[in-house]
Amino acid sequence: MKLTVVGGGSTYTPELIDGFARLRDTLPVEELVLVDPAAERLELVGGLARRIFARQGHPGRIVTTHDLDAGVEGADAVLLQLRVGGQAAREMDETWPLECGCVGQETTGAGGLAKALRTVPVVLDIAERVRRANPDAWIIDFTNPVGIVTRALLQAGHKAVGLCNVAIGFQRKFAALLGVSPTDVHLDHVGLNHLTWETGVRLGGPTGEDVLPRLLAEHGGAVAEDLRLPRTLVERLGVVPSYYLRYFYAHDEVVRELRTKPSRAAEVAEMERRLLAMYGDPALDEKPELLAKRGGAYYSEAAVDLAAALLGGGGSPYQVVNTHNRGTLPFLPDDAVIEVQAAIGAKGPAPLPVPSVDPLHAGLVANVTAYEDLALDAALRGGRDRVFRALLAHPLVGQYALADALTDQLIAHNREHLAWA
Template sequence: MKLTVVGGGSTYTPELVDGFARLRDTLPIEELVLVDPAAERLELVGGLARRIFAKQGHGGRVVTTPDLDAGVDGADAVLLQLRVGGQAARQQDETWPLECGCIGQETTGAGGLAKALRTVPVVLDIAERVRRANPNAWIIDFTNPVGIVTRALLQAGHRAVGLCNVAIGFQRKFAQLLGVTPSEIHLDHLGLNHLTWETAVRLGGPEGENVLPKLLAEHGETIAADLRLPPGLLDRLGGVIPSYYLRYYYAHDEVVRELRTKPSRASEVAAMEQRLLEMYGDPALDEKPELLAKRGGAYYSEAAVDLAAALLGSAGNPYQVVNTYNGGTLPFLPDDAVIEVQAAVGPSGPRPLPVPDVDPLFAGLVANVTAYEELALEAALRGGRDRVLRALLAHPLVGQYEYADALTDRLIAHNREHLAWA
């Protein structure tokens, strides 16, 4: 089995490699290829990856290359984890929206739209090259904004599934609170990428006992504190648990005030990345450093292994929370909308599990953001100031014409080098 990681020079890659090494019985990789144009970073990360494999007794080869076509040639699965524009572009995404009183964040709102506009054309080019190399290869997208990028891939006819670590993070957290193993936790997970709610927490599988009421009764305050939301809000939401991204919607103005008074997450990550690269250069280092846990993307490696194993017909849990076509799962959305739900996954792809009737409190917001994502994808594919403006007008974190107009100008000014039409 050959697996390729595009964006393999990321400082986060050792987390992924550690998962591949530990879970080699689930996903027996014979060749792992790390592709990245940043040669210096790639060699540092690749060297550590080889040492991790060696220490854990993994017999697979680790290959590094800046050549995308060579890297994806013959790959059974290709993982995408790239960041067009690097941390410098992320820094901009997190700052200029604040000038207009809007959330500065890299995956949602105006900053998320900027990232989508930079990213979609690049990802589609990569996907076409993957298809030419091996039309049966699966593309697993971890590149944000995952929902929009996955929709672009699926609409272009690629064998693609989107992946996010929010659900697996909740699974691990809930298992710890309940004193059970993560494999015993099955989530009824509903919504769009970075706009989800856990509507049930089941023991043992899709038909298992729903212990969410017990979880909230015994640990509601702890969960709310982790989400930085008032405990009473969880009750008012009907006894569900929102993802931490919902705080951008439920406490927008509060978050804007916070973001204006502290260093950006991008600046923190950039400093962390510099330190990690220095550590990766140490030939004695043969495991992922503890600092990497603060980098973000917790448990991504385990989610990636489970998903790749299911898609490639290896062992593993058939139930995965993924981003895929709606196909009638949520009847209030178009069939070609991309949703994030629990699905049964196999070599033919994901099949979303049935979802009970959705509370209008959640359905309204999901429908609103789905409309934004459709317009965002149109802007990413066709370009133009008016299309950018329409997408921002549709986003509930922007909405007002005065804000949308000013944000459109800022978005184009800060991203001109990445926008072929600008």
Template sequence: MKLAVVGGGSTYTPELIDGFARLRETLPVEELTLIDPAADRLELIGALARRIFARQGHPGRVVTTGDLDAGVADADAVLLQLRVGGQAARQQDETWPLECGCVGQETTGAGGLAKALRTVPVVLDIAERVRGAAPHAWIIDFTNPVGIVTRALLKAGHRAVGLCNVAIGFQRKFAALLDVAPADVHLDHVGLNHLTWELGVRLGGPHGEDVLPKLLAEHGDAVATDLKLPRPLLERLGVVPSYYLRYYYAHDEVVRELREKPSRAAEVAAMERELLALYADPALDTKPELLAKRGGAFYSEAAVALASSLLRGTGDVQVVNAFNNGTLPFLPDDAVIETQATVGADGVTPLPVPALDPLYAGLVADVTAYEDLALDAALRGGRERVFRALLAHPLIGQYAYAETLTDQLIAHNREHLAWA
């Protein structure tokens, strides 16, 4: 079995390598190819990957290359984890929207649109080259904004599934609070990527006992603290929103916080410099503890489980990003939702979900409309399409803000926009 990682020079990659090494019985990788144009960084990560494999007794071969076509050739699965423009572009995404009093964040709002516009054309080009070099390969997309990128891939006919670590993060946290094994926790997880709610927390399987009321009653303070939302709000909702909902439920509070502290991009850039120095140590043969602060917790476990299910046809249930296909009846079939699905060799089939409360369904519908307009802008370009997407976004919505943000987005991203 051959896996290829596009963006293999990312500081995330050792997390992924560690998962491949530990979970080799679940996903027996014979060749792992790391692909990245940054040769020095790629060799650093590749050397560490080989040491991690050796320490854990993994027999697989680690290959590094800057040649995309050669790297993905004959792969069984290709994982996408790229960041067009790097941390410098992320720094911009997180700062210029604040000038209008709007959230500055790399996956939602104006910053998220900027990332989508930079990313979608690049990902589609990669996917076409994968289709030529490895026509039967599955594409697993971890590249943000996952919902929009996955929708672009699926609408272009690619064998693709989107993956996010929010659900597995909740699963692990809830398991620890309930003192049970993570495998015993199943989530009624539904919504869009970075716009989801846990409607139920079930023990033993998708149809097991719902212990969400017990979780909130006994551990509401811990959950609320983790989300930076007040416990009374969670009790009124009766569900657990993802932490991205704080951008909607506490928008002005978040904007004040973001204006008063260094950006997350600046924090991550400093962390990456420290990580790369650690990775250069020839004695290091495990992922360093600092990597846990980088983000993407449990990414490796989720990626291994998804790849294994797709390639081995296990038919188990996982949280993925896939076409709606009637799961949420108020959305188009070709909207991409994030929910539990059966995963097998033929792809993914979302499981039925209960009717969404209008409190959540309305926001999901609004953001889906924005994502439709965002994808149109990413595919066809043009100032007016960018403006329409920004005007539609619930975190923006006012025409004066949309006008200003459109000009700023184009100015800050001109080198990445072929039409600008």
């Protein structure tokens, strides 16, 4: 089995490598190719990756290359974890929207749209080259904004599934609070990428006992603290929202916070500098503790589980993924990309039935889906008016004067990445 990671020079990669090494019985990788144009980073990450495999006795071969076509040749699955423009572009995504009084964040709002516009054309080019190299290869997208990127891939006819670590993070946290194994916890997870709610927490599988009311009654304080939302709000909702919902439920509060502290991009850039220095130490043969603060917790477990199920080697029968709606949420178009539990097999994900969604959640999901339609149109065809329409549709913007100002800022800060600008 050959797997390729595009964006293999990311500081995330040792987390992924550690998972491949530990879970080799689930996903027996014989060749792992790390592709990245940043030669220096790739050398550091590749060296640590080989040492991790050696320490854990993994017999697989790790190859590093800047040649995408060579890297994807013959791959059974290709994982995408790239960041167009790097942390410098992320820094802009997180700062210029604040000047207009809007949340600065790399996956939602104006910053999220900027990232989508930079990313979609690059990902589609990569996907076409994967298809030419091996039309049967699966593409697993971890690149944000996952929902829009996955929809672009599926719309272009690629064998693609979107992956996020939010659900597996909740699964692990809830299991710890309940004192059970993570494999015993099945989430009723519904929504869009970075816009989801846990509407049930079941023990033993999709038809198991729903212990969400007990979880909130006994551990509501801990859950709310992690979300940085009031416990009273979580209890009134009766569900557990993704922590990304804080950008919607407490927008102005978040803007005030973001204006008074360094951006997350600046923090991550410094963290990456330290991590890369560690990766260059030839004595280091395991992922450092600092990597846990980088983000992407449990990404490796989720990626291994999904790849194994898609490639017929095992993996959990039910997993939370991003895939076509296909009638699962009747208030959305069939070709919308939703994030829900699905049965995973060699033919891809098949979403499980979802109970009726509370109008409080369904309304926001429908609104953001409409925005994603417009965002993808802007990413594919360009043009100031398409960018403006997408921003006007976004519930975190929604006013014409704001949308106009943000459109000008977005184009000015991303001109080098926008072929049409």
